[in-house]
Amino acid sequence: MxxxxxxxxxxxxxxxxxxxxxxxxxxxxxxxxxxxxxxxQISQPAVSQHMRKLKTAKLVKERRNGQWVFYSLDGSNYPFFESILETLPDMQKEIEELKKKGLRVLCN
Amino acid sequence: MxxxxxxxxxxxxxxxxxxxxxxxxxxxxxxxxxxxxxxxQISQPAVSQHMRKLKTAKLVKERRNGQWVFYSLDGSNYPFFESILETLPDMQKEIEELKKKGLRVLCN
DNA sequence: CAAATATATAAGCATATGCTTATATATTTG
DNA sequence: CAAATATATAAGCATATGCTTATATATTTG
Known part of the structure; x- marks a missing residue:
């Protein structure tokens, strides 16, 4: 446990x-x-360092696809994780912005 | 919110x-x-400093009783707080130890 | 009110943290 | 394989953090 x-x-x-x-x-x-x-809007190494910490804590998992490394949630280890996620604000707008700029890597 | x-x-x-x-x-x-x-087993100021932080974050509330200041949980502001508390280990033994040593302030 | 007891605050110090720039590694593509 | 692109790692720096000791403040009690 x-x-x-x-x-x-x-x-x-x-x-x-x-x-x-x-x-x-x-x-x-x-x-x-x-x-x-x-x-x-922070440097690429800053993001990588955050992702490493999140991965070490088992809060995200990674999946390599070509030159890209995609990260996704993995809160299964923590019973309270769902509950914390629910309190986080909606980010759909920021993802939409990214698509508009043509910077979305995968085509969803 | x-x-x-x-x-x-x-x-x-x-x-x-x-x-x-x-x-x-x-x-x-x-x-x-x-x-x-x-x-x-840390210094009194160290404890006071932790309690101040916990109080500022609204995770505990205080109650003065004579010369003593008693702290108790106050997680009502955070939907995930209950869930985190559940994952914390049982501390009954340590409280019992304190009673045995005669260092419990209130007589429960 | 003075002494005893409990707690809070201030200052200082060693270590941790989040960022940056520079560079190494991994993958794709002509 | 060389160039382009994406990501990770290393080193350095400014700031934050958790502790300590010293001291101030609050309360009780003779």
């Missing part, structure tokens, strides 16, 4: 504005690093 | 081992600062 250390670690990882932003975006759909860079 | 910043702030406050320990103790019963000092 979930131990002490892991819980604190998970919550620490969740307690960052940028990472919550990322998670709320992933709630809509899987996204690759370059798409997140475009939306979040 | 709960905004962006507040959620990140709350989770950041939750993401600390010592504070999770405190919350799991408060799940059993309200406790005053000197009791927490005894259990956690």
């Amino acid at each position: 979930l131990n002490w250390e892991q819980l604190a670690e998970c919550l620490k990882i969740l307690g960052d504005k940028t990472r919550l932003h990322i998670l709320s975006l992933l709630k809509e759909d899987e996204l690759c690093v370059c798409e997140l860079v475009e939306i979040l | 709960l905004n962006w910043e507040q959620l990140a702030e709350c989770l950041k406050i939750l993401g600390d081992k010592t504070r999770l320990h405190i919350l799991s103790l408060l799940k059993e019963d309200e406790l005053c600062v000197c009791e927490l000092v005894e259990i956690l």
